[in-house]
Amino acid sequence: MTLSFRESAVPTIDAQRCNACGRCAQVCGTATLALDQGRVSVAQRSFMGCFACGQCMAICPNAAIRVEGRRFSPNDLVDLPSPRATADQLDALLLARRSIRRFTAQEVDRATVDRILAMTSTAPMGIPPSEVGIVVFHGRDKVHQFAAEAVAWFGKMLRMFHPLMLALMRPMMGKVQAQVMREFVRPLFQGITADWAAGRDHFTYDAPLVMLFPCPASGDPADAHIAATYAMLAAESLGLGTCMLGTPVALERNAAFKAKHGIPKDDKIGLAVIMGYPDARFRRGIRRQLASVRFA
Secondary structure (H helix, E strand, O other): OOOOOOOOOEEEEOOOOOOOOOHHHHHOOOOOEEEEOOEEEEOOOOOOOOOOOOHHHHHOOOOOEEEEEOOEOHHHOOOOOOOOOOHHHHHHHHHHOOEOOOEOOOOOOHHHHHHHHHHHOOOOOOOOOOOOOOEEEEOHHHHHHHHHHHHHHHHHHHHHOOHHHHHHHHHHHOHHHHHHHHHHHHHHHHHHHHHHHOOOOOOOOOOOEEEEEEEOOOOOHHHHHHHHHHHHHHHHHOOOEEEEEOHHHHHHHOHHHHHHOOOOOOOEEEEEEEEEOEOOOOOOOOOOOOOOOOOO
């Protein structure tokens, strides 16, 4: 669901509660709120106006501000837990995360799925509200159906990745992209489709839960990746194993798949995350070497 950049939310100030501390105006990113002559005033001072970031409501000590619009309301506010997670606790979670491709037979209950979705809803986005959607395939039967649809499409896509077709598209792709298609994408799709035909699921790995993250073309594709990352870490915190899949991006051109699952035809499909209870526990974590670190 894409919103107009010109659509504004509406902030209102409860004069009885407001003590004119000015904190709301300090955190307002669009100068919609201002502290003038000892009182907070509301004025649309930017081309966007209030875009419902909620910062003013979150910081107000007296709950004197209400913001409504752009799919946002005061009901979206929640009290922060105390104490918060420490850096050591977060580091422990990040270290324990591994890409899991083997799962136990245990299904993931609906309460756990809902908890993951609730935590994912805290993911940051460029301009609220989030344009990222989530399609949830819950239960092995639905995941298997999703995998069958995707693998069938990968098989069709292989025609486009035929060496002759890639040679013809080489001037439009560029050298690096053509090499990726020829040496990585084509062999990957070949392997997935061949394994599926042989009765082996090397796409969703027989996971009991998959979340797919589409996003409108007008949105920032990074938003879908950030939401997928939040979902992955949320699942990890609940004892699930996860693995991110980049191959579902090929479904972006599958109009029938999009229509079936309620994805707008112009939406881009980002990552998918498979989830389930891992059938093994790892004894050590790994810190990867970054490509580079430079202090400017």
